[in-house]
Amino acid sequence: MNNPFYYTPSPECLVAAGQLMTWLEGKPSPFSHHHVNEHFRQEIAKGKMFGVLVVENGKTGFVKGEQIKYLAGYSGQIYGRADWPDFVPAVFDYLQPNGYFKRHEAEITQLNHEIAALSSTLVPEAAAPSQGQPVPEDPRPTTTKGKRQGESDEAYIRRRQFENAELHRWKVRQRQAEEARKAETDHLNSLKTLRRQKSDILQRWLFQRFRMLNAKGEHRNLIEIRGGEIPPAGSGECCEPKLLQYAYQHELRPRSMAMFWWGESPKGEVRHHLQFYPACNGKCKPILGWMLQGIEIDTNPLESHEEDDRLATQLKTLYEDNDLCVIEKPSGLLSVPGRSSRISVLALMQQRYPDSASPLIVHRLDMATSGLMVIAKTLTAYHDLQQQFARHEISKRYVAVLSRPLPAETPAEGIISLPLRPDLDDRPRQMVDFDHGREAITYYKKVADDRLWLWPRTGRTHQLRLHCAHGLGLDDPIKGDLLYGTPADRLCLHAESITFRHPVTGRTMTFTAKAKF
Numbered sequence: 001m002n003n004p005f006y007y008t009p010s011p012e013c014l015v016a017a018g019q020l021m022t023w024l025e026g027k028p029s030p031f032s033h034h035h036v037n038e039h040f041r042q043e044i045a046k047g048k049m050f051g052v053l054v055v056e057n058g059k060t061g062f063v064k065g066e067q068i069k070y071l072a073g074y075s076g077q078i079y080g081r082a083d084w085p086d087f088v089p090a091v092f093d094y095l096q097p098n099g100y101f102k103r104h105e106a107e108i109t110q111l112n113h114e115i116a117a118l119s120s121t122l123v124p125e126a127a128a129p130s131q132g133q134p135v136p137e138d139p140r141p142t143t144t145k146g147k148r149q150g151e152s153d154e155a156y157i158r159r160r161q162f163e164n165a166e167l168h169r170w171k172v173r174q175r176q177a178e179e180a181r182k183a184e185t186d187h188l189n190s191l192k193t194l195r196r197q198k199s200d201i202l203q204r205w206l207f208q209r210f211r212m213l214n215a216k217g218e219h220r221n222l223i224e225i226r227g228g229e230i231p232p233a234g235s236g237e238c239c240e241p242k243l244l245q246y247a248y249q250h251e252l253r254p255r256s257m258a259m260f261w262w263g264e265s266p267k268g269e270v271r272h273h274l275q276f277y278p279a280c281n282g283k284c285k286p287i288l289g290w291m292l293q294g295i296e297i298d299t300n301p302l303e304s305h306e307e308d309d310r311l312a313t314q315l316k317t318l319y320e321d322n323d324l325c326v327i328e329k330p331s332g333l334l335s336v337p338g339r340s341s342r343i344s345v346l347a348l349m350q351q352r353y354p355d356s357a358s359p360l361i362v363h364r365l366d367m368a369t370s371g372l373m374v375i376a377k378t379l380t381a382y383h384d385l386q387q388q389f390a391r392h393e394i395s396k397r398y399v400a401v402l403s404r405p406l407p408a409e410t411p412a413e414g415i416i417s418l419p420l421r422p423d424l425d426d427r428p429r430q431m432v433d434f435d436h437g438r439e440a441i442t443y444y445k446k447v448a449d450d451r452l453w454l455w456p457r458t459g460r461t462h463q464l465r466l467h468c469a470h471g472l473g474l475d476d477p478i479k480g481d482l483l484y485g486t487p488a489d490r491l492c493l494h495a496e497s498i499t500f501r502h503p504v505t506g507r508t509m510t511f512t513a514k515a516k517f
Helices: 011-024 038-044 100-120 153-209 239-249 284-291 308-314 345-352 379-390 463-469
Strands: 048-057 068-074 211-213 219-221 252-262 316-320 324-329 370-376 395-401 413-417 420-422 430-432 441-448 451-456 493-501 508-512
Touching: 011 048, 011 068, 011 252, 048 239, 068 239, 100 153, 153 219, 211 239, 211 284, 239 252, 239 284, 316 508, 345 370, 370 379, 379 493, 395 463, 430 463, 441 463, 451 463
Parallel strands: 370 493
Antiparallel strands: 048 068, 048 252, 211 219, 316 324, 324 370, 395 451, 395 493, 413 441, 420 430, 441 451, 493 508
16 A cells, blocks of 8 residues: 555556545536535535545455545544445544533533633732822821921921822722632633633543544554654544545545545645645644554655665765865665664765764755755854854845746735744644744746745745745646655755855855756
């Protein structure tokens, strides 16, 4: 079976997905004899992930194609339902009216309303006395200091007595307000604690009901799969685990699967209508790691060691002196070690310069990106180059081939400014976030219909890839972008030029390496 985290849709999946897409468009299709519900269509137009799983009969096996068929599923709910006809059902349908989940969810919702109402009506601090006059540090009328011009001793004493009484009354009101505020604050905190406890209990109850099968016939709930940790919200509701669960329950043997996006792209993420995507890492990777046990899965070439020797020989040195060297990294080679034990530029440089006290790697390129990197052989060179990067004194130019020609109305050059942050549920993907993202600025210039020069003015992870792919950027993924576009032989992004000041001689140096795509 194909690896759901790295795949090109099989011919079987393309046929199955094509029939489903035709039906979603409201046209006649072998997928179903039902008509598309209008509420259904309106909801999925907002954006929804669909998936197909090609299966064969697990008992009799595949016989002249007669036993092969496919299942269809979708992630989450559609118009509040997880049980639409013609699609596999939820692994556990917790949305039933008056069910355990709904009842306890309603209790948490009521707590939310009480907390919001109480937060907005907390007793304010008492106002200062005497129409906003400062509170005297020592209100006792022991001297005539502060006596007003023309004020008699008797008038002064009466005024001071009144001010003292006002101060006393203010202090009483202040104490009463503080006591009331403390009581309400204590009540508010107790409600928040109760809400958290109820939410934790409900989450744990819910994830224990998602009992996921694998190909060996074994089952574990989502908390057990994650080693006792509470999974992210929505775990077990993506189309991939729903499809596999249904197949195992009905003794169907999975052959291949594919997932595609339908409708508008989410605001922060990159999702293109009808484009195929891999399974997410945050929610699905642990679950599918369990569910696919017992099935032979295609190897992910990104996790293979077979290419390491070839990649190491492809790494070229363009310049070297006592302080630094400039290399050209091939696509597919890590800059620094990742979670796997794959070879990296850092490992190769450590082998080359075993006595260097420098961290060596001054800046990085994505594994799939090829191009120029500067290696610092000494600590002096390392710190100087890092400061140049921090002050934006180093200029890097990339060349990229886009998935399709840019529309004629797209300006030939311009600036893309979209703040970025990690997608916490699907690392290493990044997303646009105008509230919490970090500033990311890219200059671009069109050099052909589908080819760009790109100058990053900030160095955010996947900045160039996301600025090209996102709908608020160029809305055109870089060719071969597995995360934000469609697969190809390689990612067509290359760091072809870099200009910096030599950390010792001070001489401005520029290096260029043309892309080979």
